[in-house]
Amino acid sequence: MDTAKAPVGDVPAPAATSRRAPRVLRVREHTVEIVSDSGEGAQKCGQIFGAVSAKMGNGVWTVEIIPAEIQPPARTPPGGSGNRVRIGVGPVTNGGDEANLVVAFNEQVLLGRHRLHAIADDAVILLDDVWSRHDDAEVRRQWEAGLLELGSKAYRIVPVPLEEESQKLVENPRKGKNMFALGVLCWIYGRDLDRAREQIAHQFRGKKDATAQNVALLDAGHAWADAHLDLRVDVPATPTDAAMVVTNGNEAIGMGAMAAGMSLCAMYPITPATSVSHYLGEAFDRAGGLLHQAEDEIAAAGVAIGASYAGRTAFTITSGPGLALKTEFLGLAVMTETPLVLVDVQRGGPSTGLPTKVEQSDLLAAMFGQPGDAPKVVLAPATIEECFHVMVTARRIAESFRVPVLVLSDANLATGVQPWPRPTPDAAWQAEPPELTAVAEGTKPYDWDGRLGLSRRVAPGTPGGMHTVTGLSHDERSKVAYDAETHARGCTMRSRKLAVLQQTLVPPTVVGPASGDLLVVGWGSTKGAIEEAADRARAEGLSVATLHLRFLSPLEPGLTEVFRRYRRVMTVEINYSDAPDDPFVTEENRRRGQLSMLLRSATLVDVDCWTLVRGEPLRPGQVLAAMRRRAQTGGGA
Amino acid sequence: MPSDPAAVAAALAAVAPAFSAWRSAVAATAEEVRGLLARQAAGDGAAAALGSFAAGRIDVGRFVGLAVRRAPADPAAAEAMRRAAAVLSALAGAPAGEQCVVRVAAGTSMRDAVHDAWRRLGRAFGAAHAVGLVQQGRAATEAEEGLVRGLAPGLWTRRERRVAPPLVVDVAGADLDVGALLAGLDGGAKVVLLVSGPCAPAPLVRLVTPGTFVLQTSDPAELAVLSKVAGPAVAALVPEDAAAFVHEPARGPTLSTRLVLRRVPKGAGRGPVGPWSAAQQAEELAQLVALGATDVPALASVPGVPAVDDPAGRVATWLLGAVDWKDLG
Amino acid sequence: MSGDGCSLLGCGVEDEDRPHDMSEYAGAAARWCPGCGDHAVLTSVQRLLAEERLAPESTVFVSGIGCSSRFPHYLRTYGFHGLHGRALPVATGVKLERPDFDVFVVMGDGDCCSIGAGHWLHATRYNMDLTVLLLDNAIYGLTKDQTSPTTPQGFATKTQPKGSWLPPLNPLTTALGVTNASFVAQTAEWVPAHLYETLKAAYHHDGFSFVRILQRCPVWTPTIFQKAVKDSTSVEVLVHDEGVPAADLGRAFPNRIVHDPRDLHAARRLAEDTSRIRLGLLYRDPSAPRYEETRALPKHTAEERMRVLEAELDRYAV
């Protein structure tokens, strides 16, 4: 890292007159936020900053800051748009607690973050102060009121002329500030400018002029910072030889589907699942895959089931409202034992809920959402890397067990960006489904092994195997039959498959002490925050262990035995639960977190829960606070 | 004299959709056979097939024991499958320019060259058929090995003919033998003949049958229409002094509506070309005119085709005058 | 038919092995009510399968839920008896995965025109090569006598005992109004010769061939088609060289109207006028783009897919 560049002698460079030698803060991790009005491009700045950091060998986690509306008014606290980038010396598994450094394009969007307690008390804030000199008296008044409010914290606010400086290079005051800010950040964090230029070229590929202009802005920002700022932050990077890729969770799902040899994705656009289809729309046909945008989610499920029925397992992607629409078809896939992979990128609910924000509240709908008994497999990747790999496993289970497999991701994984080890695809992932070979004439389409409930699928195209599948209750020959014996047997066989699958699962590993005061159980995207919180709790001397589930249906084996080794067991989830001390809430009527309900019924252990539904990823500090309370007091929320 | 590369490129472009359909079918089959093979080795491959998400979460041994059906391992069957898979992969992997272009060396038999190519490409069908035999438990017989070595078009089934591989045949006019094509010209077959050197005036007339698209032209750009034809189609790029015509089955129910004469050469058929006597050539040309000349207005209605105002009789008279009778003896 | 990328395994079986007798396409004994029009449609379809010598293993009948949707069970082909209203998406998936299959869709009027109406419009627009039969008995048969979208206004049912409140939906104008419609025909199950010829033309059309089959339900709507059945002069047959052959119908159906099925506007005018029942091919456009063609992709081998995947990973590599 280049250290202080003290001005030489008495004749400093003219631009650097006011600056002292920069102080270098050396830290193991740092969290940066870049916030602007929507449309000013702070997200692009954050993404490039994250990618450059990853390429230099830092651990990175990027979280999108999304405004509450599509076209939010400019200069409003809820209208802020941007990115949080947490960089570390080692791997970073979540977005962290509070930002240590913020670049804000105006004081209003900054206030939005301030009011959400997203900024650390001692944070450094680079704020464009052009508003203090604005023609409109109202704007100047807002500025003053805003700064007064921000004064409640010990932030160190550094004025930065983002707009004035970038307007030297671009006309439109709303365009260009982001790349100037990127230059400033690159200076502060000692980022490699060549990599930043490369990344800009990548972002604006195909647009030569845009690239040149943005690179000029980057350089201008960097030069300005070099001349005026006195603080640099060093988060040492550990460049590794291990090949890495940087993606968000949805891109990982799309690539995973390709790696899994799937060749048809049927979907209907819905946030936050849509970006999987944006990715596939570009990449899938290169691999011979077909992205079918259906007329609605019902049709998308139907097309995927029709294709799976006719050959290779297809998949469909959606989010909560779409999952609701696919319900009937999911039941049909269960009943006809048609393999299918359904990815639900969860968002806040119920109903249209919080389209862009994270929640883990589809778990029970995924498991039990279909009328009738509809046993199926539910998997939950916990990291962006797992979003890739889960697709391979999901397809294989769907085909081996003739069952729909639901994959529950969420908005946090979908939009989080992280480097992860580059996978080594295996040709075995691409293998054809096992059922597409000829059968003997008269083979039963549901020739259930009475013990396992498994049967060989007879796909159309197979000479000699002609039959009609049906969603009606049916016997082994797929003949509609309403009699008691047949229906009961069908239910048993379909359910048995889950028991068999569960028996092939390995008991989950516990992180932390094998017994103790508190076991925290989580699922899905919260793994990073939960495990970081537990690390800190153990560092404080608390006896806290964690266990993170990937299989929700069937549940991983041995949980009862593990749970009994801890004084308390608590789930941490991003879904709704009543607090025990809420008015009218009693131990009996308390509505608990969804995983906790499942675990209580499966293990008969008094599994408590701590949940938040704020539409935000969990912060490790929040989880730590909950752990402290439970581990120490053993009760209360 | 081999045809120029531009003509070969135009021909390959014209048969590109047919090639793609054929190659796709072969690739899909190769995949399927590999899948069958993988299943025979299911135990070994299962851990990999389950993916990394399953690592440490699924007991692969148990999973395989309970949930993966293994095809019975018969070494002879596996060997036969592997042979078939190798043939299919090789055929799926080679570009059209390598597989489908047949160059008939001067003075050699076009029939042999074309049939060799078809037999060689037919190995894909043979291999698929062999896999079928293996699946029925009739593995590794002589028949199965023979299938993989080559399968003549006469033995292709109707369904196979629909995805028949296209051919581009580079041949001298003197060696041109369109009869060689009859065995394979149905289903979805596409053949382009690039004819160089002296050539009979209407060699393709023999191939005009109700369902077959036949194009004889001197303009390489015209070959492109082949890519839009669904059924069997043959096109020849011939020198300027040969006839130009097109027989389009989709144009109508009667021959006269389907066949469009665009150019009837003068001065053709003066002497023998290869084994074809002038009389034979004249007969072909006369046949062409007889087939097509009955519906003259249809010709005029085709854009880009020069109107022929004279009725059939005038053509016939002209023909008689143009033929060199010396050779008739 | 062979679509891009369908495996050759199974193609080696010679066509001579195929059944060519209608009885060989028969599945379970049909369980519709005696006199139900669905029987005649089944017979006609079996004849079509036999005459076209379709391979049973590569023929798939997809249906929804309703009396009519039991159709696949009575055939010895592959069948998918799915959800009420959702036959078309399933058929779309089957055809996308296996363009080489002959895919038929059988729906009731509730199935197609009510609960599945959205899919119907979009499937028409996709124009995939599906043969689509709407068995229109103007009632919900299976669930026993509820008003359907095609129930005539004023016709009493169990849900609308004072008579259907609304004018009926016209499936023909609806279908003809959809962008990219490529084949719309109407026939009646009580005119077997016309039914057969219509099914045949539909089967041979490359695209979404929509056939509305007027179907008697002697149990719930015995009167609806009574007049048309008894008095053939109330029926008008569309004739044209390009249409459905109807020469043999001459004596039984004296009313004929020459209609060129290439003329969409004329088709719409004829479909709109419901003063008489018209049988025949209203519209056919073989050049309408088909979704499975426009979206067709060459199949890749596993190795090729792996190469693409590696290239993708390269794009995101650090």
Ligand SMILES: Cc1ncc(C[n+]2csc(CCOP(=O)(O)OP(=O)(O)O)c2C)c(N)n1
């Ligand atoms: C989602 C759903 N809603 C309702 C039903 C009940 N249902 C079954 S068939 C049917 C209507 C059948 O009428 P139609 O489609 O005209 O077929 P038909 O029996 O007359 O041949 C209804 C409402 C169902 N099975 N599924």
Ligand code: SF4
């Ligand atoms: S109720 Fe009507 S439609 Fe249903 S089977 Fe009986 S007659 Fe046919």
Ligand SMILES: [Mg+2]
């Ligand atoms: Mg009905």
